[in-house]
Amino acid sequence: MCRKLSMWSRCFKVLGLVVDTSVGACSVGLYEHGSSGLTCLYDDTALMTRGHQEYIGPQIWNCFQKSGIKPSSLNFVGVTLGPGSFTGLRVGLSFAKGLAEGAGVPLSGFSTLEAMAALGGLEDVRRLVVIEAGRGQVYLQAFEGMAAVGGPISLTIKDNEALNAYAAALPDVAVLTGSGCEHVRSYWPKAEVIPQISPSILAMAHLMFDDCDRSDVRPIYIREPDAKVSDKRIVRFDTEPPAA
Structure with missing residues (x-):
């Protein structure tokens, strides 16, 4: 919507x-x-x-x-x-x-992943965003235009079978971008690599x-957090600067 x-x-x-x-x-x-x-x-x-x-x-x-x-x-x-x-x-x-x-x-x-896919001038080609996820894993999601091609997933870098299956299901990737490109570039050898840290x-x-409804601001977790972080503290910037 x-x-x-x-x-x-x-x-x-x-x-x-x-x-x-x-x-x-x-x-x-x-x-x-x-x-x-x-x-x-x-x-x-x-x-x-x-x-x-x-x-x-x-x-x-x-x-x-x-x-x-x-x-x-x-x-x-x-x-x-x-x-x-x-x-x-x-x-x-x-x-x-x-x-x-x-x-x-x-x-x-x-x-x-959506923000990292928004590469100026490349919106018309299929882009695969790959970011480091820790634990020997990466997060991946593909985009055409600004529409997602499937949901975000996590894959283990050394799981060749899973990566081969994912690559077979996602041909014609023109651009690899993100912090984890080097881990998977061999599966899309013809893709241009554009590294992004953030x-x-x-x-x-x-x-x-933009005109999209972005009111749902729940965090996107693909796997369970390693540690729980409290978000009860609400930060306001009405009068005093925060401590350095």
Whole structure:
């Protein structure tokens, strides 16, 4: 189901903040959407495999300070839902929920795999997103246009039988992208390889402002978490900056 942006959001400029902590980076982007398209007001990506919880608060605060935009001016907040790092994606989702609730605006969620598939200029070819999942596994999902070809799955890197079966069921992959491409490139030898550690902030902004209903913001888990992380703490950015 899709939702159409209201007339005021098409006629006037709206502001949206995107957050990603689901994979190997901590990313924040502030974008303005108007009749002429998207304008980046601030973006920042820091590569990391852990420590998202300590980094994301100051990173978001810097976003508002350096852009001169107040959290209360936001019209949308967008966040990646995974799959990815169990701890990381819960951190990002908690912060994004706090921002959206504090500003009283909608929270839009989108798959990390979908965001990584949104490669500018390559939307018309079949793309397979492959990201590291730990435990010797990868998460995979294919896309044509922006439509998913089947659901996301996890496969063991050394399970040749399963990978051969998956490749046979998914021919004509033109592009491999993500952090786990090298593990599977031999199964699609003709595909172009475009490594990505984390989703493009611009791609996430496009998803946040698109017409699809993205109100379901439950985390996407393909397997059970290694550890449980509490998301009871709601973070607000009304007055005081977070501790560095």
